[in-house]
Amino acid sequence: MRVVVTGGAGFIGSALCRYLVTECGWQVLNIDKLTYAADQRSLAAIEGAPGYRFMQADIADGDKIARILDEFKPDAIMHLAAESHVDRSIDGPGDFIETNIVGTYRLLDAALYYWRGLAPDRQQNFRFLHVSTDEVYGSLGAQGLFDENSRYQPNSPYSASKASSDHLVRAWHHTYGLPVLISNCSNNYGPFQFPEKFIPLMILNAMAGRKLPVYGDGHNIRDWLHVNDHVAALRLIVQHGQVGETYNVGGRNEARNIDIVHQVISHVRDLSPHRTLPKDDALIEFVQDRPGHDRRYAIDATKLENRLGWQAQYDLDRGLRDTVAWYLNHEQWWQPILDRKYQGQRLGVA
Ligand code: NAD
Ligand code: TYD
16 A cells, blocks of 8 residues: 655654554655654654655645655555644644645645546545544533534634634545545644643653643543554554545543643653652642633544444553653653753743
8 A cells, every 4th residue: 555644754643654664564655844843753763664755845835745646656645744733823823724724725636636647446446534633523511522423613723723624625525526534533642742742741841850831720631542543543544434434533531631640740750760759739830721721522432443443452541651651761852852942831822
């Protein structure tokens, strides 16, 4: 199988490229603009592998994308390139509109042009998988789960831009016949995640004995999905998913932010006993809430489990422990990011 992965130098995209090349033996072409969130070092494991190639390109550069597709001739496009951080979307929505909406439109157009030129059998088998988020469904109360029929109610500039891109993808299927699939997943965590996101930020701050900033009362709930479980799901969806359909991906691992923070601190203490950390209460700092902060996300993954036989392999406790251990052992990966790109400052207070 020959696939184009967009955003393959990011957190989930790099895990997907590593998985497809090493575990699945697929031919992968990674197209990435290399924004602040990209890191080619996350792809070191497959650099130079015969099944892996990289092209630096902006998905919004339709002509360049069209040339790349024509030359590589993929069987599928797995579209992950995006601006992905809610807090940055509050500070500056422009890039989110440009990449997530306009970029997805240009990519769809290039994909459609390419698909129309394929021989009938290849046309039949071609797939465009759009990787999206559960945040398009808005915020849940204490009860209930998001499923594939949940109403779109995005609340942040980020989720609104992803919702728009989902609608474009759906329209390119219904109007032009492009064989698309959409996946909406919950919050991912695991190795190689940029430290602006909650879990790696908490791990690195705890390791350094810095304050752990918890937004609001810390009772917001996220449904955590290990990135390895996610990429296994994406492979199943692109290969076996029903064209035109949506699949929700979630690990059935709901947790309040404050409970994650305590777990992270406890794993850091446990795995790195030589560090003398202050008591939890002295480390944790409740800070001003995020504007428009969604209260709870939780995914019902029954469709993916029943129709495609996917099952999450990681429970949150094991996944968090592994992730803390990874950050403890990979200072050479995150220290240059802290030195050059992001120093852990608060984002998104508007
Ligand atoms: P990330 O921010 O770590 O990586 C995004 C990648 O996209 C980067 O390598 C960046 O350089 C690239 N990129 C950005 N703009 C581009 C452009 N115009 N052209 C080409 N490349 C561009 O993101 P991530 O966490 O790996 O998320 C990947 C996808 O999964 C995104 O579409 C995101 O919306 C979705 N998603 C992420 C999560 C999560 O918890 N991280 C949850 C649900 C959905
Ligand atoms: P984040 O990783 O930004 O993902 P998302 O906003 O897409 O869910 O944040 C996860 C949760 O953690 C969210 O409820 C906001 C909260 N949070 C904090 O409490 N402190 C922080 O420093 C960050 C970055 C997030």
